[in-house]
Amino acid sequence: MPPFDVPEGDPFGPHNLPYGVFSRVGSSERTVGVRLGDHVLDAGAAARALGSPYADLLAQPTLNPLLAAGRTAWSDVRRALTAWVTVPAHRETLAPHLHPLSEVTLHLPFDVADYVDFYASENHARNVGQIFRPDAADSLTPNWKHLPIGYHGRSGTVVVSGTEVVRPSGQRKPPADAAPTFGPSLRLDIEAEVGFVVGTPSPMGTPVPLSAFRDHVFGLCLLNDWSARDIQAWEYVPLGPFLGKSFATSVSAWITPLDALEDARVAPPTRTHPLLPYLDDSSEDPGGYDLRISVAINGHVVSEPPFSTMYWTAAQQLAHMTVNGASLRTGDLYGSGTVSGPAETERGSLLELTWNGRDALALPDAKRTFLEDGDEVTLTAWAPGPGGTRVGLGEVTGRITPGT
Numbered sequence: 001m002p003p004f005d006v007p008e009g010d011p012f013g014p015h016n017l018p019y020g021v022f023s024r025v026g027s028s029e030r031t032v033g034v035r036l037g038d039h040v041l042d043a044g045a046a047a048r049a050l051g052s053p054y055a056d057l058l059a060q061p062t063l064n065p066l067l068a069a070g071r072t073a074w075s076d077v078r079r080a081l082t083a084w085v086t087v088p089a090h091r092e093t094l095a096p097h098l099h100p101l102s103e104v105t106l107h108l109p110f111d112v113a114d115y116v117d118f119y120a121s122e123n124h125a126r127n128v129g130q131i132f133r134p135d136a137a138d139s140l141t142p143n144w145k146h147l148p149i150g151y152h153g154r155s156g157t158v159v160v161s162g163t164e165v166v167r168p169s170g171q172r173k174p175p176a177d178a179a180p181t182f183g184p185s186l187r188l189d190i191e192a193e194v195g196f197v198v199g200t201p202s203p204m205g206t207p208v209p210l211s212a213f214r215d216h217v218f219g220l221c222l223l224n225d226w227s228a229r230d231i232q233a234w235e236y237v238p239l240g241p242f243l244g245k246s247f248a249t250s251v252s253a254w255i256t257p258l259d260a261l262e263d264a265r266v267a268p269p270t271r272t273h274p275l276l277p278y279l280d281d282s283s284e285d286p287g288g289y290d291l292r293i294s295v296a297i298n299g300h301v302v303s304e305p306p307f308s309t310m311y312w313t314a315a316q317q318l319a320h321m322t323v324n325g326a327s328l329r330t331g332d333l334y335g336s337g338t339v340s341g342p343a344e345t346e347r348g349s350l351l352e353l354t355w356n357g358r359d360a361l362a363l364p365d366a367k368r369t370f371l372e373d374g375d376e377v378t379l380t381a382w383a384p385g386p387g388g389t390r391v392g393l394g395e396v397t398g399r400i401t402p403g404t
């Protein structure tokens with residue numbers, strides 16, 4: 001089958017065209033690629049072959065120049081790419097620049113600038129509240145419905161899908177113990193999230209309003225916020241997550257442009273509390289995205305979290321993150337927070353799926369409370385696309401190796 005004939009119904013058809021960075025087997029040269037079915041198009045080489053003005057933007061070792069080029073350029077480049085892969089006259093010219101995915105290595109697609117992680121699922125926040133504060137009158141903290149809670153994470157340990165994750169060591173102190181001990185985490189967990197990638201920067205002192213979300217955010221990807229629950233539980237009061245999360249954060253190798261997700265936009269859940277004007281999205285376009293996520297451990301699906309249930313939208317998170325005048329940089333990444341739906345089969349962490357280890361999960365050949373060495377966790381997702389199609393998101397996978 002000629003490479004352009006992507007099977008009908010393929011979630012990576014010409015309606016999708018996510019961006020990544022690849023090198024060919026045997027070469028160390030990285031360049032921007034666009035996924036088409038089970039192939040990757042060398043975008044810079046294709047642009048050169050067709051005499052496109054975007055060749056310099058695409059023949060790059062990271063997506064950062066494209067991210068920095070801004071929304072008009074994003075739309076123009078996507079329009080050009082769509083034409084290249086759908087107009088039959090280009091087939092012969094482009095064929096040498098299409099490579100099977102099995103013959104390339106995928107890399108972290110952009111230089112991550114700052115990394116922020118939020119906590120935007122009401123179901124997740126309520127579950128965690130019930131697990132850790134069972135005696136509290138309300139499972140949500142008093143601020144939760146008024147602002148998207150977040151923290152600044154560690155951008156230097158954001159890794160591409162496929163990177164092995166070494167079990168972290170640190171201080172752990174179960175409540176009944178008198179003193180902490182040091183050693184490998186015994187409660188290693190996942191958090192199924194969606195990451196948003198900032199393209200256009202903003203200057204210090206200038207908040208980014210809800211209405212400017214699409215001018216700044218280029219696209220999204222799946223994200224696994226690996227979490228060592230025992231380290232986290234002992235260290236987090238009063239300043240929040242630190243070493244329990246900073247050892248690794250995995251992102252997919254493919255960044256899906258927001259322009260590919262127009263048919264997936266949905267209204268977020270009904271707001272139960274009035275919002276301050278900078279967060280009030282009642283007169284904005286729908287800010288939610290209908291992304292259907294699957295979480296698999298060793299190939300066995302354990303959960304299907306629905307992103308459409310997230311209370312806070314990515315636009316609200318961006319507005320909140322900058323309302324104090326904090327600047328944005330090209331390559332900033334922010335995570336949505338663990339995605340958990342209302343059903344028990346829709347929870348995005350083992351903490352919730354096993355209710356803090358109380359109820360072991362049954363895998364085909366084993367039971368799990370938290371992750372064991374050798375376990376491989378894979379997040380996949382799709383979204384509704386144009387004309388009944390599906391838009392696939394690039395998977396994010398990682399295998400746990402023993403700590404020291």
Ligand code: CA
Pocket residue numbers: 117118191193225335337338
């Ligand atoms: Ca998280």
